[in-house]
Amino acid sequence: DAKTTQPTSMDCAEGRAANLPCNHSTISGNEYVYWYRQIHSQGPQYIIHGLKNNETNEMASLIITEDRKSSTLILPHATLRDTAVYYCIVSNTGTASKLTFGTGTRLQVTL
Amino acid sequence: NAGVTQTPKFRVLKTGQSMTLLCAQDMNHEYMYWYRQDPGMGLRLIHYSVGEGTTAKGEVPDGYNVSRLKKQNFLLGLESAAPSQTSVYFCASTDGGDRNTGELFFGEGSRLTVL
Numbered sequence: 001d002a003k004t005t006q007p008t009s010m011d012c013a014e015g016r017a018a019n020l021p022c023n024h025s026t027i028s029g030n031e032y033v034y035w036y037r038q039i040h041s042q043g044p045q046y047i048i049h050g051l052k053n054n055e056t057n058e059m060a061s062l063i064i065t066e067d068r069k070s071s072t073l074i075l076p077h078a079t080l081r082d083t084a085v086y087y088c089i090v091s092n093t094g095t096a097s098k099l100t101f102g103t104g105t106r107l108q109v110t111l
Numbered sequence: 112n113a114g115v116t117q118t119p120k121f122r123v124l125k126t127g128q129s130m131t132l133l134c135a136q137d138m139n140h141e142y143m144y145w146y147r148q149d150p151g152m153g154l155r156l157i158h159y160s161v162g163e164g165t166t167a168k169g170e171v172p173d174g175y176n177v178s179r180l181k182k183q184n185f186l187l188g189l190e191s192a193a194p195s196q197t198s199v200y201f202c203a204s205t206d207g208g209d210r211n212t213g214e215l216f217f218g219e220g221s222r223l224t225v226l
Contacts, residue, residue, distance in 0.1 A: 043203070043218050046214045087153065
């Protein structure tokens, strides 16, 4: 699976949009981009995934560049409950979804 | 639906003792996984299973054994616990085959301390 690079930490004011970047310059054509988050010490929670088109669900939006070498997860109106570690993962579902979690980005949402 | 349930949630062992962590899922998922997470680090895959009766090694399998005798259960065993196995263990499951989307459902974790 392709390797990803994320900033170690980010801050965001409550109510503002949180934009979390991820670089995956070695991504292959059949690899998806996944985003998960882990709040405190809980189990990771799936957020969204995409192949090449932008995706949106009730939690977030995923913007993937045209060359697929980077992506951005957008939380449109961050709240204190969005404070968590966010993981960007690239994987081919054909590999039994053996997702590799790096150290992610620690997002701190403040008042 | 309970989702993914891990038992026990906390356990303290002495070096050399054995124990089994149980993961149960009620979503009829084919694939199940065991991860470990050490402080300040990401999750690392220990073992996984793509169906009842099958298991495979992940990134860090040494010192652990697993069994998938029933589709809904995935057991992780430590035969002789070592302090290096002090960690938080997470179980996850997802659909297999054509229904697989890569969306893993995780349990709440089992915190294991080996003295």
